[in-house]
Amino acid sequence: MKSFQTSDFRLGVCYYPEHWPEKLWSDDYRRMREMGFSVVRMAEFAWSIFEPREGEFQYDLFDRAIDLAHEHGLQVILGTPTATPPAWLTHRYPEVLNVSQEGIQYQHGQRRHYNYNAPVYRELSARIVRKMVAHYRDHPAVIGWQIDNELNCEIDVFYSEADHQAFRQWLKGQYGSLDRLNEAWGTVFWNQTYTEWEQVHLIRPTVSDSPNPHQALDEKRFFSDSAISFAKLQADIIRETAPNHFVTTNGIFGHLDSHRMTDELLDFISFDSYPNFSTLFPDEGEEPLLDRKWSWNLSIVRSISPHFCIMEQQSGPGGWVNRIEQPSPKPGQMRLWTYQSIAHGADMVLYFRWRTAPMGTEIYWHGINDVHNRPNRRLKEASQVGEELQKVGRSLVGKNVKAEVAIVKDYDNEWDGELDNWHGPYEKTSVQSWFKAFQYNHIPVDALFLKKGITLEELRKYKLLVYPHPTILSDETAHLLTEYVRSGGQLILGCRSGYKNSSGICEVRPFPGPIAELCGVTVEDFTRIGPYEQPPRVEWWHGENVTTMAEGFNDILYIDSPSAEILATYQDGYYQGKPALVRNEFGSGTSYYYGAVFNEETADCFINLLGLKSPTADWLILPKEVELSIRRDDSTGETIIFLLNYAADSRTIHLNRKSKDLLTDQVHFGSTTIAPYGTLLLDGSTKQSLT
Structure with a gap:
């Protein structure tokens, strides 16, 4: 896996010199450096500044901004500006605009209103990227490039004429013939058989909004490949023109295989972390994780790049002028969220943004500074983080986040589950329940994506894998899971497992299909x-x-193996007394098949059944509200324990051995209080100096 590589922790901020009078720039940069910032991101929405008219290029504004940043000792990450095509482009070439499934063309006036497949857009995007990279490849301040901005954010479906045409070409590459396409899509059902390629389209409006499910799955694979192809167009130019600069992109959004994109194109993935979205989309249950739920998102990021960049870290209340309004972060939360990102593998963090925009859609998406530019508590909090990271940052970078259990995911089931509501919502519920149970039991957990080419050794890093509802399960994946269990692993599966093949077609064999023997x-x-x-x-x-x-x-189970053992039974309904949970010893390991959707109580029962404990249980007693994360240097054993208090009031922890807080140098032993939204970074090494 590809990771961000650095010897010093880098803290910075997103900066938009085009939004502000030039007389503010020098003072802005000076204050950034005083706060411990060392890097800025800019230019990702500035196409019309670099190319105000087609074929006319100018660089003066950003030349001055970047030169001045360099004078103040700031490094610069530049964004390619293709997320917001200029008005001259969309006016002259309307075919670059995206189209809704109903055939309505989106118009200029927001962002991400283009499609990836219009030939002229690819041509013009390649040209502006090549011009910018050639101009700045030798600038001493510029260290890397962010491709586009948040690929597939806002919208992740595309139905322009260029997309329909590209979809046919993509299908020809996948299947080679209409006969194979018809077989994969099961078009014999309801007389959908295609006899000419021109008859094939992306999904169009259908009666009852229930399209061919196999076509829908391929459509999402196509959307992902289109975004990756567009990113590759830019990455190849940067690699060729500025080989010493890193290449990344920011965000993880729908219908995009971010693992494959990173493996094939990027040096590492970057993420935009906004935990306050949890106030708008809270998780369910009596004890919701809220902003702590973002730790699962960060675990997914870590599954792509063990060490990554947070390109946008929330620093203020979020909201556009017409939606997604959020409360202000409480005192301490901005610092907490920063350490949440670091605890899960970030070695570079940039706040969004330096100063709140005075105009446009995001005037309520606040930055560190308010529009009035006077001191505020967010500025003070960011300065505290900067001071702390100047002290401990070098000891954080390069250390790996440690977990012995993983929740397993894959893109096929995620995308198929958008249409198939017999398993899609179940997967979300079960993942949330398992993650919450691991969090509240202080058991660090990884996300593990079963991507193409994954090896048995990558699975064997974990003592336990939880794969809640793999409805789509190929024979190859089933074999990999079988070998994992045979070699000593433990695997937990839920209802609806092994039901479909890779096309989403139900196999003519007993459920759970290719893992029946394993289970x-x-x-x-x-x-x-x-x-x-x-x-x-x-x-x-x-x-x-x-x-x-x-x-x-509910799956009602039937025992098929002499090594299988019933661990739980249904107590109600027509299947009262029937098996609900079966354990099967297989080789040196064990599989567990549970016939329902997981909730937190069920996950807790599994944790007790398997005897899972927090890795610090022998010396650290923590309340539920405090998250535990561990980063360790595998070569030296040097270990840092992150303790993050998400509660609005203080919480008490208990240490059975002395440990130093790296942020304050205070040695803790016995009962210790963590402040509201507070953070401790304990030295977890067995050989530590407490003097």
Whole structure:
């Protein structure tokens, strides 16, 4: 996996010199340096400044801005400006504009209103990228490039004529013939068989909004490949023209295989972290994770690049003029969120943004400084982080985040689950439940994506894999999972596993298909829990009797292997007494098949059943509100324990051995208080100096 490489932690900010009078620039840069900032990002929305009219290029404004940044000791990351094509371009070449599924063309006036496949847009994008990179390749301040901005943000579906044409070419490359396409899409059903390529389109409006599911899955694969192709167009230019600059892009959004894109094109992935979105889209349950849920997003980022950049770290309340309004971060939260990113693998963090925009859609998306440019508490908080990272930053970079368990995901099931609501919502619920259970039990967890080419050794790093609902499960993936368990791993699966092949077509074999032998079961019967039904109770047989609820969907299991053992049974309904959870010893390892959707209580039962403990349980007692994360140098054993308090009031922890807080040099032992939204960075090395 590709990672950001640095010997010093880099803290910085996104800066937009085009938004402000030039007389402010020098003072802005001076204050940045005083705050401990060393890097700025700029230019990602400035195409019309570099090319005000087609074929006319100018660089004066950013030459002055970048030269001045260099004078103040700031490094610069430049964004290619292709997320916002200029008005002259969309007016002269309207075919570059994206189109809705209903055929309505989006117009100029916001951002990300273009498509990836219009030949003229690819040509003009390549030209502006080549011009910019050639101009700045030797500038001593410029260290790297962010391709575009947040690929597939705002919108992740594309239906222009150029996209329909490109989709046909993509399908020809995938299948070679219409016969193979028809087979993969099951077009014999409802008389959808295609006899000419011109008959094939991306999904168009359908009766009851229920298109061919196999076509829908391929459509999302195509959207992803289109975005990757567009990024490759730019990455290749940067590699050729400025080989000493790094190449990244920011954000993880829908219908984009960010793992493949990073592996093939980038030096590392960057992420835009806005934990306050949790106030608008809270997770469910009595004890929601809220902003702590962003740790799962950061775990996904870490699955792409173990060491990454936060290109946009939230520094103020977010909101556009017409939507997504958020409360202001409470005192301490901005610092907490910064260390949340660092705890999960960030070795460079840039705040968004230096100063709140005085105009445009994002006038309510606040930066560190308010528009009036007077001191505020966010500025003070960012300065505190800068001072702390100047002290401890070098000891943080390069250390790996440590976890012995992983929640498994893959893009095919994620994309297929958008249409198939028999398993799509289940996966979201189960992942959230497992992550919450691991968090509240202080067990660090990774995200593990089963991407093409993944090896058994990558799986064997983990003692336990939780793969909630792999409805689409190829024979190759099933074989990999089987070998993982055979070699000593533990695997937990949920209902609806092994139901479809890679095209999304149901295999003619007993459920759970290619993993039936591994799990030692077949599915005897199944049912979705109806809207007027209570989910059945499940009685667990291990240790003390425990009862949980089997929510969402129930597979009724039949034992097929002498090594399989029933661990829990349904207690209600027509399948009362039937197996709900089966454990199967397989080789040196164990598989667990659970016939329902996971909730937090069920995940807790599994944690108890497997005897999972926090890696610091022998010396550190933590309340639920405090997150534990560990970064360690594998060669030296040097370890840093991150303790993050997400509560609005102080929390007490207990240490059974002395440990120094690297931020304050205070040695803690016994009961210690963490301030509201506070952070401790404890020296977790067994050999530590406490003098």
